[in-house]
Amino acid sequence: MTGGFRIADIESTSAPSSIAVVLQGKNRRNYGRRYDRVSIEVDISKSSYPVTAFEIHAINTPLKLIRQDDPRRPKYEKAYRPLTGVLRRNVVHGLAKVIREQYIYPELGRDIIGALETHLRNGQYEAYTNSEDFAQRLTEDIQAAGHDKHMSIDFDEPPEDEGWWNIFPSKQREMELLEELRGMNFGFDSISFNKVSVPGKPIATLPINCFVPSDELEVRIAIGEKMSSIADADALLVDLRTNHGGDPHTIAFVESYILAHAPLHLLDFVDRSGKVKDSFSTLPAGKLPAGSKLFGGSKTLFVLTTNETFSGAEDMAYNLQTFKRASAIVGEGNESTAGAAHPINTARYLCEKDFGNMWWSVAVPNLKPVHEITGTNWEGIGVKSDVIAGEGDWKGVGDAKEAATALFMKSLKPGQEL
Structure with a gap:
C-alpha cells in the first residue's frame, strides 16, 4: 500500500x-x-x-522536515509547542469531559476521571512537555483505571486539507477506497489447503487479518469468492492470530458462510440508555453473492487466537464459541484473547484553540455489544481458549495451527493417542 x-x-x-x-x-x-x-x-x-x-x-511529520517557508509550518509549530501546566490541564479536563458525556459505563467513567484528576493534582504530569508522550501516558492511565482497551487519547497529525475527503467526486472516492482494499487483499492473507496430514480430507486455513468495510458490492463479491473457495474442505482453521478487528457487518457477512440457521441473530450494539443502535445477523444463502458456496454449519472448525486477537476478531471467536460452532478455540500460548469489546461510533477532538483543529482526538466507547445467547460480551475477559498450544498436553506443540491440525486428526481416530 x-x-x-x-x-x-x-x-x-x-x-x-x-x-x-x-x-x-x-x-x-x-x-x-x-x-x-x-x-x-x-x-x-x-x-x-x-x-x-x-x-x-x-x-507525525517531524518539524525539521517542514521548510521554513512552507505555509503549513506555523500550524505545526503551534501544535508541537512544548506543553505548559495550563495546556496539560486543558487536555486532561477536555478528556474528562468526553468521558463524562460519552462513556458507556458512567460510574466507571467517574472513577477514571477521578484517577486523572488525582494524577494531575499530585504533579505526576509535570515532566511531560511533548504531546505525543503525554498522550501515551494518559492512555496508559485511563486504561489502567478502567481496563477498557478501546479507550485512548491520541496526538495525531490531521489531514492537510480537513475537507480532503469531500473534494473528490463520489465515484473517485469509491475507486480510491476499492484500490486500497484490493491492496489489502480485502483483509485476508493467503488461503492454504493441507492435503497431506489426512489424505482425502483437506484442511483449509483461512487467515483473516482484518474485517474491511463491505458496503460495496465488489468487496462482498471478493470476500464471497474467498469464503466459497474453502467450501469443499473437510475441516477449517479460522486464523485470527493477527486480527485486530474491523467492521462488524463484515464479520456477520463472513459468518454467513460458516454458521447454520441463517438468518441468525448474533448481537446488538446498545447505548448506555439501553437503546439498540445497531443489530447484526448472518445472511441467508439467497442474499449472498451469486455463486456462493457455503462451508456450512456442521463440518469441523477450529479458531486460532493469540492474546493480540482484538475487538472484532474476538467478536467472531465469541460467536463461533457461543453458538457451539467451533470444535475448539486454540490459543497460541494464551488463556484468552485481548478482552476488548466496546465499540466507538463518535469521534471527539480536544483543545483545538490551543493546538489547532483535530490534533488531539479521543476514543471513548459509547456502545456495548449484547450477545443473543449470553446477553453480555467479552469485555475484560476475552474469549477463553479451549486448548492452549504450548501448554499442558500440548507443551511440545507451540503453534496453534499445528495443534488444531492434530486435534482434527485425533477426532478421526477416537480413543487413540497421537
Whole structure:
C-alpha cells in the first residue's frame, strides 16, 4: 500500500549496532500520518550482522522536515509547542469531559476521571512537555483505571486539507477506497489447503487479518469468492492470530458462510440508555453473492487466537464459541484473547484553540455489544481458549495451527493417542 519508502532522515547512529531512520511512503495519499520511524539493531559480533530487533511505527511529520517557508509550518509549530501546566490541564479536563458525556459505563467513567484528576493534582504530569508522550501516558492511565482497551487519547497529525475527503467526486472516492482494499487483499492473507496430514480430507486455513468495510458490492463479491473457495474442505482453521478487528457487518457477512440457521441473530450494539443502535445477523444463502458456496454449519472448525486477537476478531471467536460452532478455540500460548469489546461510533477532538483543529482526538466507547445467547460480551475477559498450544498436553506443540491440525486428526481416530 505504501509503494515502498524513501529515507527522509537518519535520526540516530549513536551505537555501531543500531540505527533509527524516518521513512516516507512513496504512494501514501496526502492525509493523516505520512512518515514512519524504523529502529533497527544488529549483532555486530557476527559477520552476517543478523538483525536482533526491528520496530516500525507511524509518526507525525517531524518539524525539521517542514521548510521554513512552507505555509503549513506555523500550524505545526503551534501544535508541537512544548506543553505548559495550563495546556496539560486543558487536555486532561477536555478528556474528562468526553468521558463524562460519552462513556458507556458512567460510574466507571467517574472513577477514571477521578484517577486523572488525582494524577494531575499530585504533579505526576509535570515532566511531560511533548504531546505525543503525554498522550501515551494518559492512555496508559485511563486504561489502567478502567481496563477498557478501546479507550485512548491520541496526538495525531490531521489531514492537510480537513475537507480532503469531500473534494473528490463520489465515484473517485469509491475507486480510491476499492484500490486500497484490493491492496489489502480485502483483509485476508493467503488461503492454504493441507492435503497431506489426512489424505482425502483437506484442511483449509483461512487467515483473516482484518474485517474491511463491505458496503460495496465488489468487496462482498471478493470476500464471497474467498469464503466459497474453502467450501469443499473437510475441516477449517479460522486464523485470527493477527486480527485486530474491523467492521462488524463484515464479520456477520463472513459468518454467513460458516454458521447454520441463517438468518441468525448474533448481537446488538446498545447505548448506555439501553437503546439498540445497531443489530447484526448472518445472511441467508439467497442474499449472498451469486455463486456462493457455503462451508456450512456442521463440518469441523477450529479458531486460532493469540492474546493480540482484538475487538472484532474476538467478536467472531465469541460467536463461533457461543453458538457451539467451533470444535475448539486454540490459543497460541494464551488463556484468552485481548478482552476488548466496546465499540466507538463518535469521534471527539480536544483543545483545538490551543493546538489547532483535530490534533488531539479521543476514543471513548459509547456502545456495548449484547450477545443473543449470553446477553453480555467479552469485555475484560476475552474469549477463553479451549486448548492452549504450548501448554499442558500440548507443551511440545507451540503453534496453534499445528495443534488444531492434530486435534482434527485425533477426532478421526477416537480413543487413540497421537
